Every structure is written in C-alpha cells, then in structure tokens.
Amino acid sequence: MTKLTSMAESSKGCELCPLAKQGRTQVVFGDGNIDADIVFVGEGPGFYEDKQGKPFVGAAGKLLTQLLESIGLKREDVYITNVVKCRPPQNRDPKPEEIEVCTNEYLFTQIKEIKPKVIATLGRFASAVILGLKDVSMGRVHGQKFKKDSYFVVPIYHPAAALHSRANLEPLAEDFKKLKEYLEEKPEVMRGPEAEQMGLF
Numbered sequence: 001m002t003k004l005t006s007m008a009e010s011s012k013g014c015e016l017c018p019l020a021k022q023g024r025t026q027v028v029f030g031d032g033n034i035d036a037d038i039v040f041v042g043e044g045p046g047f048y049e050d051k052q053g054k055p056f057v058g059a060a061g062k063l064l065t066q067l068l069e070s071i072g073l074k075r076e077d078v079y080i081t082n083v084v085k086c087r088p089p090q091n092r093d094p095k096p097e098e099i100e101v102c103t104n105e106y107l108f109t110q111i112k113e114i115k116p117k118v119i120a121t122l123g124r125f126a127s128a129v130i131l132g133l134k135d136v137s138m139g140r141v142h143g144q145k146f147k148k149d150s151y152f153v154v155p156i157y158h159p160a161a162a163l164h165s166r167a168n169l170e171p172l173a174e175d176f177k178k179l180k181e182y183l184e185e186k187p188e189v190m191r192g193p194e195a196e197q198m199g200l201f
C-alpha cells in the first residue's frame with residue numbers, strides 16, 4: 001500500500017477541523033494517477049463531490065475533463081484534489097483555520113508523495129495556498145509559471161468561473177495550452193547559471 005493510499009484510508013474519519021461536523025457526507029481525498037506529472041488543486045468539494053467522494057465530478061468537473069481532453073490528457077493521466085477535503089456548508093469559502101489544518105495534514109503530503117512537475121492551481125484559494133501567499137490576483141498571475149521547491153506552480157482560473165461567465169472560457173482554454181507547453185518542456189536543456197538566474201531552478 002502506498003503512503004497516499006493509507007493516508008486516504010485514514011482520512012476517512014477525519015475530525016481535525018470544524019468541517020467534519022458541518023454536514024459533509026464524506027472526505028474527498030483526491031483521485032487520479034499518483035505518478036502524474038501534473039496535479040490539479042481546486043478549492044473544496046461541492047454537492048456532487050461530497051455525494052460521490054471524488055473531486056470535480058459536477059459541472060465544473062465536466063468542464064475540467066473537457067479542458068484536459070483539449071490538450072490530449074485524460075483524467076486518469078493527472079491527479080486531482082482540493083485545498084480542503086470536506087464540503088464547506090452551502091459551498092461557502094473555506095476558512096483560514098480549515099485551510100491550515102487540512103493542507104498541513106493532507107495536501108502538502110500528497111504533493112510531496114506525487115512529486116509532480118507542475119501544480120495547476122484552480123482559482124484564488126488554491127493559488128494562494130500553494131504559492132504561500134495571503135491572496136493572489138488571478139487576473140495578474142493566471143497562466144504564468146512560478147518555480148516553487150522542485151515544481152512549477154501555474155495558477156489558472158477555476159472552471160466554475162467559466163461556467164458563471166462564458167467570457168472566462170477563452171483565457172482558461174489558453175491557460176490549458178500553456179500547461180501543455182510547460183509539461184512538454186525539457187528542463188535539463190536549460191540547466192546552468194542562466195537558467196538559475198531566470199528563476200527556473
């Protein structure tokens with residue numbers, strides 16, 4: 001059993017934060033390929049995710065699947081998870097204390113175990129958490145890659161934003177094309193002092 005499988009198993013009865021007692025059906029740990037080059041991090045499970053126990057299975061998830069397919073990826077090729085693993089009531093924003101407990105207990109270990117090349121953060125919450133910032137402006141950072149530890153963080157708009165306003169769909173689709181480019185880059189050819197100066201390593 002891998003560390004992630006046993007962690008997923010032991011997370012099932014998690015009561016570390018108040019979300020445990022606020023109407024969740026189950027913990028939604030994460031899903032996909034634990035050897036993936038890319039991990040997608042969303043905000044938190046919604047209604048359908050809470051019922052099915054899998055991340056991104058509702059309307060935003062369907063769009064995420066289509067966007068993955070647009071760059072030649074299947075859901076089984078990637079790993080998908082969320083900042084918080086339990087559904088916040090009425091899909092409210094996760095609170096700072098919930099984010100802190102849940103990421104320290106689960107998300108950061110998931111990333112360490114999977115060791116992806118790229119982490120695509122979906123929306124403001126995930127982007128701020130993974131970049132270690134208080135807040136980020138998605139309009140300013142989306143589609144760019146930021147070197148963090150051994151991986152690149154690429155903030156992209158949350159698919160739900162494109163469901164709310166179709167105007168957000170094009171930038172999201174463009175960001176997926178960039179994700180594909182970043183995944184195909186061969187960092188070893190760039191190794192050297194110049195690459196270091198450019199913040200690539």
Ligand code: URA
Nearest residue numbers: 042043044045055056
């Ligand atoms: N939105 C998220 O942020 N995560 C999900 O799993 C589903 C919708």
